[in-house]
Amino acid sequence: MFKIGDYVAHYKEGVCEVMNIGPLNMSCSDKGKEYYTLRPLYDVGGTLYTPVDNVRRQVRAVLTGEEARKLIDEMPGIDTLWVENEKKREELYREALMKNQCREWVAIIKTSYQRKLKRLSSGKKSINIDEKYLSMAERFLYGELATALDIPKDEVKNYIIRQLDS
Template identity: 45%
Template structure:
């Protein structure tokens, strides 16, 4: 069976021109699938050449047969993105046993490359930030860092799935959730 221009027997999952999620690089486009002519690199091994969509000047090289990090997966489709947004009110918060484990819990969620896990991180940190501000305390550096990372990852993927600008995603989510709460659509 042929997948795009490449045979499935070659172990290729993604095609040139396809959007993928690459661990901490976010949304990338598969620019090429080729061998690398770099000293010390197996000349027979094929690589996905990825261009991050929201990081200019960056290139990521991922072995086609890689079973390790960075995880690669297809960007969710429009229907899945819409279902995720509609499910946000029901997605539970993270359970953090104690403050010393906060960053570890965030890191584990981020490593999954799963949109629902990113929503958990965002919701949990949002509520933590509100409580801290109400108590007259500053937001922790760890919360600020992971809130930003989770938002960038989630909003980047949703923007591609919904064919909109990344800076429009937050307002779109708020509108959809607002309509769900009021029963209007």
């Protein structure tokens, strides 16, 4: 169970802060259940509610700084999701994104970025599906790494590049 003030990774909203824990005074909520009230860190104005029992695994603990640095070190070895069929690849992207796991987001980013470079080098445009999932995976990954490493989100990409180059 998380505590008020903890940061968690939400499967649809990214990093959130636990603002409250308890029953909700809403008609659509189960009065016998406790809920986390979550505030997304990188989306001002939103509030989320998710059951504390977390049966659907909607939230998990954010990586620690050590786990984040280890993940960055392992990035070159993380496999891509290389599938030629557009519909199949989109399905894989969607499934990977919903797993709410940083390694899956890295796989999406690597795949989308490599596909983009390959298409651009042969004079073609990048594909919207790749761009869409690249953007979402970067949003989730960079938000979590920023929180774990205590650096601004807009500096995460350059931080990763510097770490991988050293």
